[in-house]
Amino acid sequence: MTTPYRVELNLDGLVGPTHHYAGLSHGNLASTHNAERVANPQAAALQGLSKMRMLHDLGFAQGILPPHERPSLTTLHALGFSGSNENMLRKCAKTSPDLLSAVSSAAAMWAANAATVSSSADTADRRVHFTPANLHSTFHRSLEAATTARLLQCIFPNPEYFVHHSSLPAHSDFGDEGAANCGRLCGRPEDGGITLFVFGRSVYNPCLVQPQRYPARQTREAAEANARAHGLNPMNTWFIQQNPLAIDHGAFHNDVVAVAHENIFLCHEQAFVGQKQVQAALTSQLALQDTRLHWLEIPAKTVSLDAAIRSYLFNSQLLTRTDGSMLILVPEECTIDKTVWNTLQELASGISPIGEIATVHLDQSMRNGGGPACLRLRIPLTTEEIAHVHPGILFTPELHHRLQQWVRNHYRDRLNKDDLADPQLLAEGQQALDELTRILQLGCIYEFQKI
Numbered sequence: 273m274t275t276p277y278r279v280e281l282n283l284d285g286l287v288g289p290t291h292h293y294a295g296l297s298h299g300n301l302a303s304t305h306n307a308e309r310v311a312n313p314q315a316a317a318l319q320g321l322s323k324m325r326m327l328h329d330l331g332f333a334q335g336i337l338p339p340h341e342r343p344s345l346t347t348l349h350a351l352g353f354s355g356s357n358e359n360m361l362r363k364c365a366k367t368s369p370d371l372l373s374a375v376s377s378a379a380a381m382w383a384a385n386a387a388t389v390s391s392s393a394d395t396a397d398r399r400v401h402f403t404p405a406n407l408h409s410t411f412h413r414s415l416e417a418a419t420t421a422r423l424l425q426c427i428f429p430n431p432e433y434f435v436h437h438s439s440l441p442a443h444s445d446f447g448d449e450g451a452a453n454c455g456r457l458c459g460r461p462e463d464g465g466i467t468l469f470v471f472g473r474s475v476y477n478p479c480l481v482q483p484q485r486y487p488a489r490q491t492r493e494a495a496e497a498n499a500r501a502h503g504l505n506p507m508n509t510w511f512i513q514q515n516p517l518a519i520d521h522g523a524f525h526n527d528v529v530a531v532a533h534e535n536i537f538l539c540h541e542q543a544f545v546g547q548k549q550v551q552a553a554l555t556s557q558l559a560l561q562d563t564r565l566h567w568l569e570i571p572a573k574t575v576s577l578d579a580a581i582r583s584y585l586f587n588s589q590l591l592t593r594t595d596g597s598m599l600i601l602v603p604e605e606c607t608i609d610k611t612v613w614n615t616l617q618e619l620a621s622g623i624s625p626i627g628e629i630a631t632v633h634l635d636q637s638m639r640n641g642g643g644p645a646c647l648r649l650r651i652p653l654t655t656e657e658i659a660h661v662h663p664g665i666l667f668t669p670e671l672h673h674r675l676q677q678w679v680r681n682h683y684r685d686r687l688n689k690d691d692l693a694d695p696q697l698l699a700e701g702q703q704a705l706d707e708l709t710r711i712l713q714l715g716c717i718y719e720f721q722k723i
Contacts, residue, residue, distance in 0.1 A: 282651075288335065290313065308689070331594055334666070336666075339380060345601065346719055372692050384645055386649050388502070389649065394464055400653065405439065440498070448490065455563070456652070466508045467497070510553075570615060603633075664713035684697070
């Protein structure tokens with residue numbers, strides 16, 4: 273029996289029409305520092321589409337995760353607002369403008385937080401498993417789980433190949449931030465891999481050192497629950513604590529200080545607790561699979577935590593071409609800091625398997641604390657499995673052209689918090705999403721479409 277060939281589908285979140293800067297994410301320095309700035313939703317969506325087109329043209333599998341319906345009218349109803357949509361928006365804006373901002377957040381664009389995904393090469397039943405993240409640590413993101421689940425079920429519908437789990441209980445003990453705190457190492461894409469779950473705190477082991485300034489969002493207990501549900505082999509499942517120092521410097525998710533891909537682990541020197549032991553153990557584990565681990569650790573004396581977080585050096589995408597060559601996709605901000613850029617140049621100069629650097633312009637997302645890796649959910653698939661993905665979300669040049677025009681027709685080029693009370697913005701958003709579901713052939717997936 274031949275081993276199935278595997279590809280990695282990059283499922284990028286499409287920026288929604290209510291993209292704005294509100295500083296809703298405590299511990300995310302970019303989000304806090306840029307609160308109250310005027311946003312450009314149209315530019316944000318076009319930038320995201322340009323990134324998708326770049327990767328598609330480079331030969332990588334690329335898909336689109338639609339935005340969520342915002343503002344969330346069902347949430348406003350649940351919180352006691354009543355009357356017409358216009359009255360609810362007006363009352364909320366008058367009595368609690370920050371609440372209106374939260375229920376209007378377009379944060380679902382950062383698809384790395386959408387779910388935890390396990391490759392069929394790693395699961396006991398040899399199917400791809402999905403668990404939508406409960407995102408319990410912030411109110412605005414905790415609203416996403418149900419819609420994310422519905423979208424993933426539409427995109428990956430065949431139960432012969434895909435398993436969809438419910439989100440973990442919405443409690444701080446099981447705070448789950450999705451794939452942004454997960455990694456996978458393997459010899460070859462078609463091999464079984466080592467799943468790395470990174471957590472910031474443990475409810476049942478409170479003796480662990482905790483961050484003092486910002487919250488640790490991911491719990492070990494959530495990671496363990498996902499591993500059990502997905503049927504992962506305990507021998508190949510690792511739970512690693514994120515360095516509290518990194519969290520207190522603004523690394524609110526692990527993908528701000530580390531990224532794993534195949535047999536490469538690129539990380540900051542201060543990314544993990546017991547980092548040298550982690551390196552040694554992973555090296556030994558991969559050696560059992562006749563695979564050499566390329567541990568690419570950037571020293572703090574070369575790039576400080578502050579510089580790494582400011583530039584989003586580690587919030588990059590490591591990508592392998594069909595010919596086996598590898599590139600790293602980083603935000604343009606990495607070119608501004610000479611030390612960061614020089615470090616990347618050294619990585620691509622022959623001291624690592626990374627042979628090429630590509631940059632992408634994402635300033636609208638970056639100002640809210642989301643780089644290239646934040647925008648995508650990695651889905652490892654066999655060629656047979658990808659044939660059962662809903663075809664309407666798979667990126668093509670024709671789809672790109674159509675979505676560019678769709679964005680220009682429906683998205684504003686200027687938006688601030690005060691604009692969220694405008695009932696016309698709600699109407700514009702619903703019209704846009706209704707048309708998008710037809711473009712992507714998804715059917716009626718939004719609440720307003722079912723009325």
